[in-house]
Amino acid sequence: MKTLVVYAHPWDGSFNHFVLDKVSELLENQGKTVDVIDLNKDGFDPVMHPADLKVFARGEYHDELAKSYVEKLKAADELVFVFPIWWYGEPAILKGFYDKVLLKGQVYHEVDHQMKGLLNTKKATIITTANIDKTIFSYLGDPIKNVLAGGILKTIGVENCDWIHCPTVHVEEARNKFLSEIEQNFA
Template identity: 35%
Template structure:
C-alpha cells in the first residue's frame, strides 16, 4: 500500500519526529511505500485564502494552490498523522492542512439537496493518528472529552471516508515521560504499524 505520512512539528529533533521516523520505518519494513509530507519542511501555508473560502461551493472547487498535496492524498491508500496536541487541539499547520486539502471535491462533495456531505476519500483504507500531549490521560479524557480523537474519528474520518479503520495512539503526560516510557511508546507504534 501507499501511505501518506503527515508530520506536523517544527522541531526535527523532537520526540514527535522520533514517532514519525518509527512509523515510517515500520511501514517500509512491511513493504509499504511511504510518502512523507513534512508540513514545516515543505513550508505549507495553513491559511485558507480569500479565493479558496469564497469559492467553497463552486463546482468544481479550485484546489490549484494545493494541487500537489491533493494528488499525494488521492494516491494514498492509508493516512498516518503524526503531531503533538497543543491546547487540546491540532497544531495550526495541521488544522490548515485539513482546511485547505480536505476540500470539496477531494475529501467530500456537498449533497445537492443540501445539509449533508458525501465522503470522497474512498481510497483511504485506514487513518492512524500518532500524537503526544503534555496533559495526563485523565485530564484529556474525562475533563476535556478527548477533543482531538472526536474531531478525527467522528468528523474527518466519518465524513470523508467510508469503512475506514481509525486508530489513535497517544503518549500522555509527555513532559514528564521517562526515557523508558518513551521507548515503550515507540515500540507500541512500531508493532501497530508493522501489522498494517
C-alpha cells in the same frame, strides 16, 4: 500499498521527528510505499486567504501545495498523522491543512444534505505526543477521537482509525511504552 504520513512539527530534533522516522521505517519494512507530507518543511501556509476562499466553493485550489497534497491523499491506501498536542489540540498548521486541502468535491461530496467521503483510504493512525494523559481529553470532549477521527476523517471516507498517544514525552518509560505501541500497531 501506499501510506501517506502527514507530519506537523517544526523541529527536526524533536521526539516527534524521531517518531516520524520510526513509523516510516516500520512501514517500509512491511514493503509499503511511504510518502511524507512535512507541512513545516514544505513551508505550507495554513492561512485561508481571500484567493483561497474565492475558489473554495468550487472545490478548487489557489494554493499549489494544497492541490498537490489532495492528490497524495487520493492516492493513499492508508494515512498516518504524527503531531504534538499543543493547547489540547493539533498545531495550527495541521488545522490549516484540513481547511485548505479537504475540500468538497475533492475528498467528500453531499448527498441529501449528508457528507459522503470520496477517499478509498482503508485506515488511519493518529500518533500524538503531549504532557497530558488521554483521560484529560475525555473531560474536553475527546477532540482527537471525536473531531479528528470521528468527524474529519470519517467525513472524508476513513472508517477505521486508531489513536496512539504518548502522555509524558519527557519520561523515558512513557516514550518506550509509546514506541512499543507504535511497533505493535505497524507489525
